[in-house]
Amino acid sequence: MTSNLEYLEQNDPAVFAALKGEEERQRSGIELIPSENYTHAEVLAALGSVFTNKYSEGYPGRRYYGGQEYTDQIENLARDRAKAVFRCEHANVQPLSGSAMNQAVYLGLLEPGDTILAMDLSHGGHLTHGAPVSHMGKLFNFVRYVTDPVDGSIDFDQVRNDALAHKPKLLLCGYTSYPRDIDYAAFKAIADEVGAITMTDASHFGGLVAGDAMKNPFDFGFDVVTTTTHKSLRGPRGGMVLCKKEFASKIDKSVFPGLQGGPHMNAIAAIAVTLLKAQQPEFKQYAQQVLRNASTLATELMNRQASLVTGGTDNHMMVMNTMTSYGLDGRVAEEVLDQAAITTNKQIIPDDPNPPLRPSGIRIGTPAATARGMVESDMVQLAEWINTCLRNPEDQALLAKTRGDVEDFCRQFPVPGLE
Numbered sequence: 001m002t003s004n005l006e007y008l009e010q011n012d013p014a015v016f017a018a019l020k021g022e023e024e025r026q027r028s029g030i031e032l033i034p035s036e037n038y039t040h041a042e043v044l045a046a047l048g049s050v051f052t053n054k055y056s057e058g059y060p061g062r063r064y065y066g067g068q069e070y071t072d073q074i075e076n077l078a079r080d081r082a083k084a085v086f087r088c089e090h091a092n093v094q095p096l097s098g099s100a101m102n103q104a105v106y107l108g109l110l111e112p113g114d115t116i117l118a119m120d121l122s123h124g125g126h127l128t129h130g131a132p133v134s135h136m137g138k139l140f141n142f143v144r145y146v147t148d149p150v151d152g153s154i155d156f157d158q159v160r161n162d163a164l165a166h167k168p169k170l171l172l173c174g175y176t177s178y179p180r181d182i183d184y185a186a187f188k189a190i191a192d193e194v195g196a197i198t199m200t201d202a203s204h205f206g207g208l209v210a211g212d213a214m215k216n217p218f219d220f221g222f223d224v225v226t227t228t229t230h231k232s233l234r235g236p237r238g239g240m241v242l243c244k245k246e247f248a249s250k251i252d253k254s255v256f257p258g259l260q261g262g263p264h265m266n267a268i269a270a271i272a273v274t275l276l277k278a279q280q281p282e283f284k285q286y287a288q289q290v291l292r293n294a295s296t297l298a299t300e301l302m303n304r305q306a307s308l309v310t311g312g313t314d315n316h317m318m319v320m321n322t323m324t325s326y327g328l329d330g331r332v333a334e335e336v337l338d339q340a341a342i343t344t345n346k347q348i349i350p351d352d353p354n355p356p357l358r359p360s361g362i363r364i365g366t367p368a369a370t371a372r373g374m375v376e377s378d379m380v381q382l383a384e385w386i387n388t389c390l391r392n393p394e395d396q397a398l399l400a401k402t403r404g405d406v407e408d409f410c411r412q413f414p415v416p417g418l419e
């Protein structure tokens with residue numbers, strides 16, 4: 001029988017060639033962007049399934065189209081598994097992305113113009129946490145807290161003062177580029193003092209919470225947790241809003257019909273699969289290994305020449321100041337490492353004097369490398385390559401040789417979903 005991929009090869013060789021090229025890129029290099037990962041073969045199967053053909057506006061048992069007996073099963077499975085994995089009362093698995101899930105929370109629980117207290121973009125917050133260039137930054141009154149210039153910790157005196165002064169309706173913690181864990185109890189105490197809803201954007205570390213390797217905000221009484229499904233959770237691209245029952249109806253109405261139309265049922269099937277995987281003992285081991293690898297890589301980089309924002313990591317990522325470490329801006333550092341088949345991403349650092357496309361740092365993370373089976377001893381080798389390349393950015397022969405070494409090394413580690 002002809003497989004779907006064989007049809008693609010025969011009938012659209014241009015797309016097929018790009019797909020094969022990307023497969024080989026993912027196989028032969030080391031993926032260190034902290035928000036990327038390798039998903040499971042079962043997730044790829046669900047994503048490429050006939051669920052992509054189906055419209056399912058509404059929710060299980062209350063749809064606007066017929067033919068929903070299997071989509072209802074799938075969405076109920078995904079919701080129930082999400083509630084079990086994250087120990088929460090309600091789950092909405094329909095958001096198409098991380099931005100949509102955060103927008104759904106703000107638009108569902110607040111009124112335009114309401115105040116939200118959240119982390120500043122250059123200190124690690126996400127665009128949807130109120131960056132002035134985002135629509136959310138225009139629609140709501142965001143007040144932004146920053147981190148301590150010396151140790152990178154969150155200054156809770158400042159957060160409390162801002163909360164007392166601005167009376168936010170929502171207090172948001174969570175990050176896209178911050179290498180430390182969160183003091184949920186401290187955030188909750190401040191929110192309670194001013195009557196704010198508590199929300200964590202756990203997109204980066206959702207998988208580490210699911211795997212019990214990092215703290216769960218619901219254990220501290222948080223109201224809402226959002227997470228993308230494709231980062232440390234290792235699922236398809238998508239988002240989830242998890243919340244207490246009292247917010248369930250507002251959240252569901254906000255996602256549909258407030259913000260979105262038809263959910264992507266193939267992605268929801270893949271989220272269900274992802275959450276079954278997240279309940280297995282192997283996933284807990286994976287989550288712990290992600291943290292051990294990050295800790296080792298951070299230490300090994302700092303033992304060489306690297307300066308890391310906050311002086312290390314508590315989670316899966318580190319933010320390297322490439323200007324002070326190597327005299328390179330983040331764009332050049334990213335390009336140098338790309339030449340050696342080591343993929344990172346340029347990143348602004350706290351109060352970065354440089355613009356976002358030429359920032360002062362890069363982000364490095366371990367979820368994808370760990371998914372391939374890399375362990376602490378491999379992190380020592382990665383640190384050595386990263387340091388050597390960034391010390392010698394003009395040495396084309398060295399970069400080419402390192403690329404060969406990296407590709408040989410990577411052959412030992414099968415890529416989930418590909419092999």
Ligand code: DSN
Nearest residue numbers: 034035098126176177
């Ligand atoms: N793009 C994601 C990240 O890389 O962290 C956040 O949206």
